[in-house]
Amino acid sequence: MRQQTALRLTLGLTRSIGFLELSNVELTQTLHEIASDNPWLMVQAARPAEFNSADAEDDGPSLISHILSQLPHLVPAPRDHAIAIALAEALDANGILTATTDAVARRTGVTRDRVNAVLDALRRIEPRGVFAHSLADCLGLQLAAVGALDAEMQSVLDRLDLLTQGGLEALAAETRLPLSRVASLVARLRELDPRPAARFSSQTSASRVADLTFTETTDGWQVALNPETTPRLSLATLGGSVPRGSRLSQERREANMLIAAIERRNKSMLDVGRVLAREQSGFLSDGVGSLRPLTKRAVALEIGLHESTVGRLVNAGSAATPHGTIPLTRFFSRAARRDPITDEPRFAAPAVGEMIARIVESESAEKPFSDTQIAERLSRHGITVSRRVVSNIRNRAGIDNRATRKRRR
Template structure:
């Protein structure tokens, strides 16, 4: 056995991202307005960059009202969120709920839609919402006026049978006054008057004391237009920034000088921008082809489509596609939609003809809307109808999709039927 120092040669290959590719990947994580602001900052320091900024970018208007006094509602919620939602994994859901608050402090989007956007069950969103509803002032994160007032009452008073019946029938007050409220709640008019006097001492706008910052408007990065053979996708010229190499006026640029390095930096940035825009356009063309039915007919015609499948077709990494999908939006006949709305999983795997969850939820909503008044269908009957249409799903899956669509079970729909009594 020989002991002593020796020289060993090993060969190893390693993939490294160049500066241009790194910058292009960073640009893919920005929407067009964020990208325009980033380019504007770069152009302020680089004389070689000439920009065409989108007209939507109002450089004279700040993102928030800096001069406003007081605290905004979202800042108040974010400050109290760690104490209200201790689980770090639930903070993403809590933030999604906070983004849906209107100026009065009410949730302006149904929970099933928020759950679908977060990719979690509706029951989990319900649990996080219950935690957030403990925030002060009470009444924030309510889904209706009745719930807002109920949150402000002591627990014993809110659970009292008379108050609960009055709150459940509260929408009747706007339709027909105290008499209609008494009729729908089944309470004497004297008790209704006393309970209403108690409710009038509560605050129907719990967020009224907070500063209302201007909401950021989502703009479309892509445009989907009907074409002769389907749909076509294009970059939105009203929001897409562009850059070109400018001449700062110097006749000769010494090699290795600061001006020469700035020119190289500008070329790299322009190439990264063009690469990002080309990737976004390629993504839009795949979506226009694969989700032509969704664009024409809505969710009922949406096909299953995953980010992994799109990344494989484009020759990109799945995380790269995910960056563009998470921040991008597109103008469609239904309005401006986030790109993640074009992606969904197949409900039934392993067979031909599997449908997407949004399509099945839309079909279930149609079946429920057409069911006989006073005789709602069971989940098994709905599943049987779907199976007869070639969409074989179990009763359990049907019940789950019905809940995600925001539709009550058979008993709840029977109570809401005209002429029924709860």
């Protein structure tokens, strides 16, 4: 016989871990589902004071809330939700994307291919045409949804700008289609909706999807849970005594455990936010160029949590900053290189990527800089990295190589 100690995942612990992987918006939806089966639980999502509920009823749901409601179906992976939110924030009033995928990739700190994959998923949202790059792309998405986008229609969409410049005749000459055929295709386009997002209200700002808010004060940067998205749990008051061991007693115990789990989750989120406010104050004030190297392990050691716990909170969370609502993962970065003497991390990779982007913007269109030349210019700013490091950071930042930039220009 042998006596041993084992750690077992209880239902409550499993649920607490699951809460760490949810944003405030997703957490509110989950708590409402749980509360529907537990009479002791009362869930209240805060509503900002300046938001008039009567206006919301008159104007209907906002575009951002509509996108959030469809997000679990269109983009199932929670780690991609921050990218989807960044894309949603770049939409204009008509639902057209106003930012390039390269810009969104730099803002969210992911590759351009990953942004394009999330964008392709979002373009399936109803009404079709939202997340289009242009008016022609918007109309093309609507036609493709009903199987009406053929080669002739695509040729008309490709040169739709000629319609306002030279009329049907110029469009027919460019597409080499009969005038009557072009007229019928244009008539079909006029039946479509050029403003698919106009039906939604613009009352709710995109910043309401943030989990944390960073505010600059005289004492530095302060962090708080976003009151507009953080759900509040309380225990309902049910009349009469509750017999011990009854179903109501068990449900009350589960409700208390759930409230404690949410409080622990919120406290952990705030602890992470306070470290970020102190360590990345330069990033909050000046942007990516002032980002410092910071790892989740370092934050976990400081606040006394496991690295995986910090990882779950960071991967699901986002924050409202002076630079817009950004995922918490943007605050973390490994160093591009270490100090050869002290071995301390120096030069966060996104900060170097921002400097590379500025150098590329200033280069000659006829003679773009090579990676070696970019490394030389970085050294003038005190950033000494090798050509290979420049190449790796440039690729992660979504910046094309020298040959591609020259050919594109």
